[in-house]
Structure formats: C-alpha cells, structure tokens
Amino acid sequence: MALIEVENLQKSFSRPVRRAGRLGALRGLLAREYVTMEAVAGVSFTLEAGAMAGYLGPNGAGKSTTMKMLTGILVPSGGRIEVGGLVPHRQRVAHVRRIGVVFGQRTQLWWDLPTIESFELLRHVYKIPMARYRENLKAFSELLELGPFLDTPVRQLSLGQRMRADLAAALLHDPAILFLDEPTIGLDVVARERIRGFLSEINRERGVTVILTTHDLSDVERLCQRVVLIDHGRVIYDGGLDQLKTRHGRWRTLVVDLADASCAPLVEMADLVRQEGPRAWLRFDRERTSAAALIAEVAARYPVRDLTVEEPEIEAIVRGIYERGVGVI
Amino acid sequence: MIQLYLTLIGARVRSQMQYRVSFWLELLGFLLVTGLEFATIAILLGRFGSVGGWGLAEVALLYGLTSFAFSLAEMVGRGFDSPFERMMVMGAFDGVLARPLGAFFQVLTADFQLRRLGRTAQAALVLAYAFSQIPIVWTPDRLLLLPVTVLSGFLIYLALIVIGATFCFWTTTTPEVINVFTFGGEQMASYPLSIYQEWLRAVFLFLIPVGFSNYPAALYLLGRADPHGLPAWSAWLAPLAAAVFFGAALRFWRFGVSTYASTGS
Amino acid sequence: MDDRMELYLAVAARSFRRATTYRSAYLAGIITNAFFGALVCFVYQALYAGGGRVAGLSLNDAISYAWTTQSLISIGGAWIVSAGISQSIRSGDVITDLSRPWSFYLYWLSRSFGERAFNLLVRGALTYLVGVLYFGARLPAPADLLAFLPAIILAMQVSFAFSFMVNLTAFWLLDSTGVTLLSNVMLTFLSGFILPVAFFPPALQALVHALPFESITGLPTQIFLGQLAPAQIARALATQAAWAAALTALGLAMQAAAMRKVVVQGG
Numbered sequence: 001m002a003l004i005e006v007e008n009l010q011k012s013f014s015r016p017v018r019r020a021g022r023l024g025a026l027r028g029l030l031a032r033e034y035v036t037m038e039a040v041a042g043v044s045f046t047l048e049a050g051a052m053a054g055y056l057g058p059n060g061a062g063k064s065t066t067m068k069m070l071t072g073i074l075v076p077s078g079g080r081i082e083v084g085g086l087v088p089h090r091q092r093v094a095h096v097r098r099i100g101v102v103f104g105q106r107t108q109l110w111w112d113l114p115t116i117e118s119f120e121l122l123r124h125v126y127k128i129p130m131a132r133y134r135e136n137l138k139a140f141s142e143l144l145e146l147g148p149f150l151d152t153p154v155r156q157l158s159l160g161q162r163m164r165a166d167l168a169a170a171l172l173h174d175p176a177i178l179f180l181d182e183p184t185i186g187l188d189v190v191a192r193e194r195i196r197g198f199l200s201e202i203n204r205e206r207g208v209t210v211i212l213t214t215h216d217l218s219d220v221e222r223l224c225q226r227v228v229l230i231d232h233g234r235v236i237y238d239g240g241l242d243q244l245k246t247r248h249g250r251w252r253t254l255v256v257d258l259a260d261a262s263c264a265p266l267v268e269m270a271d272l273v274r275q276e277g278p279r280a281w282l283r284f285d286r287e288r289t290s291a292a293a294l295i296a297e298v299a300a301r302y303p304v305r306d307l308t309v310e311e312p313e314i315e316a317i318v319r320g321i322y323e324r325g326v327g328v329i
Numbered sequence: 330m331i332q333l334y335l336t337l338i339g340a341r342v343r344s345q346m347q348y349r350v351s352f353w354l355e356l357l358g359f360l361l362v363t364g365l366e367f368a369t370i371a372i373l374l375g376r377f378g379s380v381g382g383w384g385l386a387e388v389a390l391l392y393g394l395t396s397f398a399f400s401l402a403e404m405v406g407r408g409f410d411s412p413f414e415r416m417m418v419m420g421a422f423d424g425v426l427a428r429p430l431g432a433f434f435q436v437l438t439a440d441f442q443l444r445r446l447g448r449t450a451q452a453a454l455v456l457a458y459a460f461s462q463i464p465i466v467w468t469p470d471r472l473l474l475l476p477v478t479v480l481s482g483f484l485i486y487l488a489l490i491v492i493g494a495t496f497c498f499w500t501t502t503t504p505e506v507i508n509v510f511t512f513g514g515e516q517m518a519s520y521p522l523s524i525y526q527e528w529l530r531a532v533f534l535f536l537i538p539v540g541f542s543n544y545p546a547a548l549y550l551l552g553r554a555d556p557h558g559l560p561a562w563s564a565w566l567a568p569l570a571a572a573v574f575f576g577a578a579l580r581f582w583r584f585g586v587s588t589y590a591s592t593g594s
Numbered sequence: 595m596d597d598r599m600e601l602y603l604a605v606a607a608r609s610f611r612r613a614t615t616y617r618s619a620y621l622a623g624i625i626t627n628a629f630f631g632a633l634v635c636f637v638y639q640a641l642y643a644g645g646g647r648v649a650g651l652s653l654n655d656a657i658s659y660a661w662t663t664q665s666l667i668s669i670g671g672a673w674i675v676s677a678g679i680s681q682s683i684r685s686g687d688v689i690t691d692l693s694r695p696w697s698f699y700l701y702w703l704s705r706s707f708g709e710r711a712f713n714l715l716v717r718g719a720l721t722y723l724v725g726v727l728y729f730g731a732r733l734p735a736p737a738d739l740l741a742f743l744p745a746i747i748l749a750m751q752v753s754f755a756f757s758f759m760v761n762l763t764a765f766w767l768l769d770s771t772g773v774t775l776l777s778n779v780m781l782t783f784l785s786g787f788i789l790p791v792a793f794f795p796p797a798l799q800a801l802v803h804a805l806p807f808e809s810i811t812g813l814p815t816q817i818f819l820g821q822l823a824p825a826q827i828a829r830a831l832a833t834q835a836a837w838a839a840a841l842t843a844l845g846l847a848m849q850a851a852a853m854r855k856v857v858v859q860g861g
Contacts (some may be wrong), residue, residue, distance in 0.1 A: 013590055068591055073426040075587055097429040108424045112344045124336050125428060351769050358775040365783050376648050376793050377641040500618055509626050517633055524640035 001085075002046035003177065003209055004070065009079035010233075011040040011065050039065040041233035042079065047226070049176070052203045052210045054224035054241075056217070058322055062233040063213040067181050070211070071101050084176060097126065100170030100208075104182030107166055109154045115165050116150040119172060126173035133172060140168040143198050160191035167195065171202065178202070180212035184219055196222050217318060231322060244317060253310040254282040254294055259303035267297050278305070330434070337438040345443060352444055359447025363400075367392055367455050370519060381524040386462035387551060388520065393456035394543035395518040398482025399511070400448035406487045408439035409494035410507060417497050423591055432586050433579065436494070465550055474546055474564055481567035482542030488571075488578035489514055489537070495578075498585035514539035521547075523556050530557065538570040598696060602704040609708030620717050623668055627717070628724040631664040635729045649792040655821065656790065658732040661725030662815040663787045668713035669746075670753035671811040672787040673778040678705065679761035680770065692853060699758070699842075699849055706754050714746065738820040741827050745814040748834035753810045755841035756781070762845075765852040780805075786812025806837040 014034040040062040047053055057063045068074040069081060072088035072095050081088055086095045101108070109118040123133045141147050144164040149157055157165060163183065170178060183199070184192045200223055202208045214220060220227060220241065227244060229237040237244060253273070256265055261278040270284035284294055291309050298304060345352060370392060374385040383391070413436050416422040425435045465471065493507030514537065522530055522544040533540040545564035548555055555561075613620075635657050642653035651659070663671060679702055682688045692698050725731035734742065760777045764770045782788055785807035791799055802808050813830040816822050822830060 065591075068423065071427050073423050074589065074591055092426065093429045093431070096427055099427075101424070101427040103420075103423060106419065106421055106424065108427065110340065113340055117340060121337060121340060124333050125430060348769070351772060354772045355775070358772055358779075362775065362779050365779060365788075368783075369788050372789060372793055372795070372798075373637075373641060375795065380637065381640050381643075500622075509629050513629055513633060516630070520637050520640070525636055529636070 003049040003051075003084055004045075004047040004211070005080070005082045006046070006066075006070070007044045007080040009040055009043045009066065009069060009081060010038070010077045011062075011069060011074060012036050012038045012077050038233050040069070040076075043230060043233070043235050044079075045228050045235060045238050047209065047211065049209050050203075050207050051226055052200070052224050053212075053226040053228060054220040055211055055213045055228050055230070056220065056318065057213075057230040061231050063230065064181055066230070067179055067211075067213060071099060071179050072096055097173070098176050100173070100175035100178045102163075102166050102170045102178070102180050102183055104163070104180070104185040107154060107162055109162075109165060109169055111155050112153055114151045114153055115146070115157070118154060118165075119169060122169055122172055128173050132174070136172050136174070137168075140171065143201060144168055144194070160187050160194075163187065163191070163195060164198075167198065171208070174206075175208065177209045177211065180210065180214075182214055183212060184214065184216055192216070192219075199223055229318065229321060237321060245311065250286050251283055252286050252291065254284065254291065254298070255308045255310055256280045256282060256298055256302075256304055257306040259305050263302060265298055265302050267294065267301065269294055269297065333430075334434070334438060338441045341438070341441045342443055355444040356447040359445060360451050361447075363396065363448040363451045366396070366519070367451070381521045382556075383521045386459050387547070389455050389459035390463065390547050390550065391521060391543045392519045393452050393459055394478060394546060395482060395515055395539070397449060397452035397456065398479050398542050399486045399515045400445055400452055401479070401483040402486030402490060402511075403448065404442050404445040405483075406437065406490040407442045407445070408436050409490045410440070412436070412439040413494050414497060420591065422589065426586075426589070433491075433582055463551065471550055474549060478541075478543065478546040478564065478567055481571035482539075484571040484575045485538055485542055486511060486514070488575040489539070491578045491582050495582050495585040498588055498590075510537075518542055518544070522559075527557070534559075534570075538567075538574050541567040541570045601696060602700050605701060606704040606708035606711070609705045610712045611708075613709045613712040614716075620668075620713075623717050624720050624724075627664040627667055627721045631661050631721065631725055632729070634660040634664075635725075649790070651790060651792055654730060654732060655819070657725070657729050658819050659790050659815060661722050661729065661731040662818050663811055664725070665714075665718035665722040666749075666787075666811055666815065668717045669710040669750055670757060671749070671785065673781050674757040674760055674774060678702070679758065680764045683761070683764040689856060692856060699846055702758065703751075703754055707750060710750055732819060734818050735820050738817060741831070742814060742818045744831055745817045745827075745834060748831065748838050749810050749814045751838040752806055752834060752841055755838065755845045756806065756810070758845045759841070759848055762848050762852055765855055781807055781810070784808070785810050786815065806841060809834040809837045 014036050043062070043066060055063055055066065065074065069076050070083060070088060072092040075089045083095060084098060086098075088095045109115065110121060113121070119137060122128075123130075128136075141150070144167065146164060146168060149161050149165070152161075154162065154165065167183070178199075180199075184195055187195070196219065199210060199212075203210050203223075210223070212219070212223070224241055227237065227239070227241050228235060254270065256279070258265065258278045258280065264272060264275060265280050265282065266272060267282070269289040270282040272280060273283045274281040282294070282298070284291075295307055298307075367389070370388060371385060374380065374388060378384070380388065413422075416425065416436070416439070422432075425432050428435060489510040490507065493510045514533075517525075517533060518539050522533060522540045525533070530540070545559065545561065545567065547553070548559070548561045549564040553561075638653060638656045638660065642648070642656070645653070647655075666672070668675065679688070682691060691701065694701075722731065726733060756777070760770070760774060763773050767773065784802050784805055786802065791802050791808060791812050794802065802812070813834060817827055817830060
C-alpha cells in the first residue's frame with residue numbers, strides 16, 4: 001500500500017456574490033446569493049514512502065487546498081484520502097503527529113518568543129524524548145546554521161532565517177512526511193540553495209517523504225523525481241520529471257560557438273532562434289532530427305569552436321502544458 | 330495536559346512581563362475601567378435608592394460575584410478574542426490544525442492576560458464592600474457556595490467567549506458579537522434577575538445561564554426570596570448549568586472547526 | 595478653508611461608499627447597539643417602578659436618551675472608533691500621507707466624516723428605530739431635528755479632533771494601548787454616554803461641564819430629544835463650537851510636532 005493515497009478528492013467552497021451598484025449593499029443585506037467554486041475537482045494520485053514529489057499548478061489551481069486536505073486542515077467535500085492508513089481530517093491529531101508542515105508565507109513558531117523557546121515548546125507539544133530532541137536540534141542547527149539566531153525572537157528574523165527555523169521546527173519530531181507549501185517563496189538564490197540542499201539531505205539520509213508545492217520550477221528540477229501537475233482542480237500530468245521532459249519536451253536547442261562571428265549558421269533541419277556575436281541558438285525537433293546528425297551537419301558547414309545541447313527547460317514545458325494542454329505538445 | 334498548558338502559558342506571561350511598565354499601567358487601567366462600571370451602578374442607585382427592592386450593597390454583591398467570574402474568564406480565555414481573530418485573518422489557524430493538539434486547547438493557550446487581574450481586584454473590592462455592609466451569617470454551606478458560584482460563573486463566561494469566537498469561522502471578524510455575549514451578559518447580571526420579564530429570565534437561566542453566575546447564590550447568601558418563586562436552593566444548580574453550557578459551547582466550537590474553510594486556494 | 599475642497603469631498607464620498615460595503619459589520623453593529631439599548635431600558639423600567647421624574651427626567655426621557663446615545667456609538671459617541679490613523683502610523687504609510695500635497699488633518703477628517711455620515715444615517719437611524727418601535731423612544735420634533743444638524747456636525751468635529759490626538763500619540767509612544775484605554779474611559783463616562791449627566795452628583799456634573807466630552811454625546815442628545823430650551827440650545831452649540839475650534843487647533847499643533855519628528859528622525 002502506498003504511503004499517500006488520494007482518490008477522486010474534491011473540495012468546493014461557496015462564496016457570497018457581491019452586488020454592484022449603490023443599492024447593492026443594502027439589497028445584499030436582505031438576500032445573499034452564493035456561488036460554488038470547485039477548488040479541487042476529483043484529484044487522484046498515490047505516493048510511495050521515501051519519495052520526493054512536486055505538486056505543481058498555476059495560481060488558484062487547487063494546490064494549497066489539496067495540501068490542506070492532506071494535512072488534515074480542511075475537510076474534503078468528497079473523495080478519499082489516506083495517509084499512512086489514517087484519514088487526515090478524521091484522525092487529525094494522530095495524523096499530524098506523524099507529519100511536518102511548513103507554509104512558506106507564515107511561520108508556525110511563536111511570534112514573540114526566541115527561536116529556541118519555540119523549539120522547546122514544540123518538544124512539549126510533540127512529547128519528543130529529550131535525547132532525541134537534543135540530537136535533532138544539534139543536527140539541524142549544523143545543517144541549517146541556526147546557531148547565530150537561536151536566541152532572537154522570531155519576529156526579528158529575516159525571511160530566510162525564519163524559513164530555516166520553520167523547517168527545523170517541522171522536523172524536530174521525526175515526521176515520516178514533510179509537507180511544504182512554497183518553501184522558497186521570497187528567498188534569494190543563496191538561501192534557496194541552502195534549503196534545497198537541506199531538503200534532499202533529509203530525504204536521502206532520514207528517508208523523510210517530501211511533498212512540495214512551488215512556483216519556482218528550479219526547485220522541482222533540483223529536488224523532485226516525481227511531479228503531479230494540476231490545473232482547474234484536476235490532475236493533468238502525473239509521472240516522472242524525466243518522462244515529462246522527454247514526452248512533452250520535443251524541442252531541443254543546440255548552442256553553437258562559431259569561430260567567425262559574421263556568418264549565420266543556417267541548416268535545414270533546425271531553426272536559428274537567436275544569435276549573439278559568435279554564439280547561435282538552433283532549435284530542433286527531437287523526433288525528426290537527432291542531435292548527432294545536426295552537429296555533424298553544422299560542423300561540416302561552419303567553423304565551430306564549441307557545441308552544447310540544451311535540455312528543454314521545465315518551465316517552458318509546464319507553461320506549454322498549461323497553455324495548450326497535454327495532448328498538443 | 331495541565332503541565333503543557335502551564336508551559337505554554339508560562340511562555341506567554343514571560344513575554345508579557347518584558348514590558349513591565351505597560352503591564353502595570355494596563356492592570357491599573359482595567360481596575361479603573363471596570364471601577365466605572367460599578368460607579369455607574371452606584372450613581373443610579375444613589376438617585377433611585379433601590380432597584381427591584383435591592384439596595385446598593387445587595388447589588389454590589391451581585392455585581393462583585395459576576396464581575397469576579399468574568400475577570401477570570403477574560404484572563405484565561407482572551408486567546409479566543411483578538412489572537413484568534415488574527416489567526417483567522419492571517420491564515421495562521423492552518424498552523425493550529427497542523428499540530429497534534431486540540432484546536433480549542435491551542436487557541437486557549439494563544440493568550441493569557443494576567444493584566445485582567447485589574448478587574449479581579451476591582452471585583453474583590455466591590456465584594457468586600459458588599460460583605461462589610463450586609464450582615465451575612467457565614468455557615469459552611471454559604472462559604473462553600475462562594476467558590477462554587479465563582480467557578481460556575483467563570484465556566485459560563487468562558488463558554489460565552491468561545492461561542493462568540495466560533496462565529497469567526499463564518500464571518501472572519503466578529504469582535505462586536507463577542508461583546509453582546511460577554512459584556513451584555515455581565516451587564517445584565519449586574520442587576521437582580523427579578524427585574525427582567527419572564528422570557529428574559531428564562532433565557533438567562535436556561536438558555537444562556539449567565540443568571541447562575543450570581544442571582545440564585547445571592548438569594549441564598551442573603552436569605553431572600555425571589556418574587557417569581559425561584560427557590561434559593563437553585564444556587565446549587567449553578568455547576569450543572571455551567572457544565573451543560575460549557576459542553577454545548579465546546580460542541581459548537583468543534584462544529585465551527587469542522588467547517589473551517591481556510592483562506593486562499 | 596483649503597482650496598482643494600473638491601478633493602476632500604471626493605475622499606468623504608469614497609469613504610461613505612466604502613462603509614456601505616461592510617454590511618455584515620453594520621448589521622452586527624445594529625444588533626449589538628440595540629441589544630445594549632434594550633438592556634438599559636429594562637433596568638430603567640425597574641428603577642422607575644414608582645413612576646415620576648428623577649433629576650428632572652421621566653422614564654420615557656431616560657429611555658429615549660439611552661437609545662439616542664446607543665445610536666451615536668458608531669459616530670464616536672461612546673469610545674474612539676475607526677483606528678485608521680494609528681494603523682497607518684504603525685505600518686509607516688503615514689509618512690507618505692504626511693508628504694502628500696494635502697492637509698493630513700483634513701484628509702482624515704473627510705474620511706471620518708464620510709464613514710460617520712453613513713453610520714449616522716443607516717446604523718444610527720436603524721438602531722433608534724428599534725428603540726422607537728419596541729420601547730417607545732420619542733421621535734424628535736422638526737425644530738429639534740433642525741438644531742440637531744449643526745450639533746451633530748460639531749460633535750463629529752470634536753470627536754474626530756480628540757481621536758486624532760489620541761491616535762497621534764503613537765508617534766511618541768511605543769504602545770498606545772494605555773492611552774487609548776484611558777481616553778475611552780473618559781469618553782464613555784464623562785460624555786454622558788453611559789448615563790444622562792443630570793443623574794451625576796453635582797461635583798461630577800461640574801467636572802463634566804468643564805470638559806469637552808459632553809459636546810460629543812450629551813449635548814447633541816439633549817438637543818435631539820428637545821430637553822433644552824432655545825437659549826440653552828444656543829449656549830450648547832456655542833460650547834460645542836468652542837471645543838471644536840480648540841481641539842482642532844491642538845490637533846493641528848500635535849500634527850506639526852509629529853511632522854517635525856518625522857523630518858528629524860525619519861519616523
């Protein structure tokens with residue numbers, strides 16, 4: 001049995017409709033109209049223990065709503081969820097004892113207390129044995145470099161420091177699964193890289209299953225073997241990242257550095273999409289042309305100094321899927 | 330659980346005590362503000378002499394009992410007020426549900442306002458005044474009735490705070506509604522229950538049992554009879570009323586939590 | 595007078611329209627005010643069990659008074675409402691507002707007037723209607739209503755100036771909770787909101803007459819209910835106008851001091 005099983009999961013919200021016009025507000029007092037929004041409209045997937053998966057989708061696609069149902073925060077309107085044999089919203093307390101949760105934009109820590117005191121309180125909340133707590137605190141302090149700000153109140157931490165503190169806080173009780181909602185949002189490149197390194201470390205060394213939503217697809221490229229793409233509350237792709245690339249990324253680019261900057265490399269089997277000085281970008285269809293054939297052709301005609309084949313960017317693939325649908329590309 | 334409560338509350342109080350001056354000023358402020366509640370009653374009774382046959386000292390007993398209970402509820406339960414409202418607006422209630430503790434317990438520990446002792450002190454002063462003016466024969470049962478009544482009142486007010494807060498699940502912000510329940514209840518109970526119409530008396534005894542925070546106990550302590558036939562022994566029903574009402578508030582709260590819709594998508 | 599009258603009118607109109615959109619807020623407000631109005635009436639009915647007049651007021655006078663003051667809560671008649679300014683000070687938006695080509699004071703005054711005009715016409719009127727329908731609160735005579743109009747406008751100016759100053763203390767105090775608490779106590783008690791001033795002992799009445807708070811609630815309420823003779827009305831309006839001018843001047847002086855502090859210390 002898989003660790004996470006989600007079957008035909010649904011969540012709809014009803015929201016009051018605002019009426020326009022000056023008298024709208026007064027009329028609205030008397031009778032309200034509601035509109036039903038289907039945030040998640042029948043999502044199914046399974047996830048094995050030890051995996052690291054990205055749950056992706058544009059804004060409003062239902063990512064966070066799904067995450068909140070998986071973590072027991074929201075009660076689904078329909079469908080079935082089981083995480084490690086528990087139904088999150090029904091066995092909430094038992095379930096959340098075994099998971100860690102980080103919501104990128106808000107902290108789970110006590111706002112006005114020093115960071116270390118928040119950790120101490122969490123030790124009581126999760127009843128973590130003292131020895132284990134010390135061990136974890138030491139390990140995370142080293143990996144995330146928490147030392148310098150352990151005594152600083154959470155409200156005074158920078159965004160990057162706070163995120164590191166939140167990650168440590170979510171893992172102190174040795175959860176089997178870590179849920180991350182936008183863990184790198186608003187962070188600079190260095191902070192982002194540190195967090196990615198930490199995540200792959202705890203996945204590899206501790207076997208923590210990680211499921212994350214993100215806007216930043218470089219997170220996914222760096223971390224996830226598995227991706228689930230959703231849009232309008234439905235799954236539109238579920239599978240390996242590599243397959244996504246090979247199946248949906250038909251276009252590759254050959255980057256050529258020419259010895260002579262004045263000539264434009266024109267070949268029949270590829271399109272010249274960009275040229276800057278001696279460097280040229282040639283886009284080709286992987287299904288009709290092999291890279292080797294193209295390289296041979298270019299090298300035969302033009303003086304070439306260097307060549308590289310660029311993999312398609314995940315960002316472009318995903319954008320393509322959202323724009324044109326899975327079947328088209 | 331009690332140990333965890335004390336640990337979490339201890340952290341709160343420590344962080345409040347960092348601002349020592351502001352703490353004492355606010356405590357004093359609450360003493361003054363609530364003092365004016367009683368001053369209002371005293372001014373009215375100074376003009377009118379009595380209300381429903383109760384003089385100032387007797388009304389002071391009523392007011393002191395209910396205000397004392399209310400002060401304890403405010404001290405313990407204000408996590409359900411603005412901290413909870415903030416959680417709902419900022420979406421931090423998600424984090425509450427992501428922890429392995431009851432949501433009720435966590436919101437309860439979101440605040441502990443030691444400065445509300447200002448009201449407790451004021452209520453104690455008013456009670457002291459009442460006891461100094463009224464010759465009560467202190468038998469053991471009467472002595473026992475005092476803490477029983479205050480504790481019941483505390484639970485009833487706490488339940489009111491929780492009920493008011495629960496509406497936040499549907500409207501997000503409702504500080505004013507909380508006021509109807511808590512301050513409204515307290516203001517109502519500051520005067521003898523007998524002055525209200527029958528349906529209101531019924532509401533305040535059997536639906537929202539704030540009346541039990543003082544009126545029957547005052548009858549019992551003063552050896553008075555209720556003009557509408559409420560027996561003095563009903564003072565001993567206060568714990569029952571409090572338990573039932575608090576239980577109902579908890580159920581309502583749990584229902585609210587189950588409909589929690591979070592924010593965003 | 596500022597020459598950008600149009601701008602302030604537009605600000606007031608926007609604030610009025612915005613107030614109309616918070617319908618659950620004003621519905622809850624009306625219910626709250628009516629609930630407390632009813633409670634006070636029950637107490638008065640018991641206090642007046644013997645009939646007659648107390649301190650010159652009949653039961654109906656007291657009841658009408660209670661409903662009028664409840665109706666004035668949402669325009670600042672009982673405690674400081676609308677903490678927009680202190681929020682903008684805490685968030686730092688105030689710096690931009692102070693440096694805009696307008697009078698900071700008039701900007702907030704127009705915002706407050708727009709919102710309070712709505713509150714008076716909808717929240718206040720509906721609350722009073724409950725009192726009229728269920729407790730026989732008195733409908734004002736046309737002449738009194740006419741005198742009430744300048745009285746309520748002056749009351750809103752005094753109330754605004756006072757809350758403006760309380761809010762501006764946030765420039766100097768780290769935490770203005772204490773000041774707000776204390777100001778609210780004075781406003782609630784010394785304005786005649788909680789009880790008609792006539793019920794107060796003489797010494798307290800003298801104190802109330804010497805302070806500005808009565809101009810916010812007590813005086814307009816008495817005018818509304820026709821409890822004042824024409825000469826008294828004239829004196830009440832003059833008192834209100836004097837306080838409005840004095841507190842506005844004080845408020846502007848405080849604003850200038852705050853401005854200097856911003857310029858020197860950068861907030």
